[in-house]
Amino acid sequence: MTVAFSEAETERRLRFEVPRQSLLTAVRYNVFDDLLIGNFMKTTFLGKWEPPSLGEFTFLTAKVADNGMARSAAEVARYMQTYRDRFPIDFVLHRFGSRTERLFRNFVGSGGPAFKAAKKMYSILR
Numbered sequence: 310m311t312v313a314f315s316e317a318e319t320e321r322r323l324r325f326e327v328p329r330q331s332l333l334t335a336v337r338y339n340v341f342d343d344l345l346i347g348n349f350m351k352t353t354f355l356g357k358w359e360p361p362s363l364g365e366f367t368f369l370t371a372k373v374a375d376n377g378m379a380r381s382a383a384e385v386a387r388y389m390q391t392y393r394d395r396f397p398i399d400f401v402l403h404r405f406g407s408r409t410e411r412l413f414r415n416f417v418g419s420g421g422p423a424f425k426a427a428k429k430m431y432s433i434l435r
Contacts (some may be wrong), residue, residue: 321358342371379385
């Protein structure tokens, strides 16, 4: 099954390779994230996506849509505002870390020696 994000947007699509009934049941019971997390379904990003799209997609799907039941842009904004209000310092640090990582990956790539060295250093310092 291939899903486009809107009828006007054909440059970004997702393909889910999973039994149809399993997909429909997961969506119906708000457990779609279980298909992603459990490696039960193969997800392919088609078109123009920014790396690392899978992590963002999994977060938005698993945490925000399934668990938080946020379905529209306004509901997602409210959901994120709740986190900002509850944990302002952690939220800012997380955003900074995520964006820094994305910039680094875009700059050096994710398979080269600089990336591997940085990843090793990060695991040692952590």
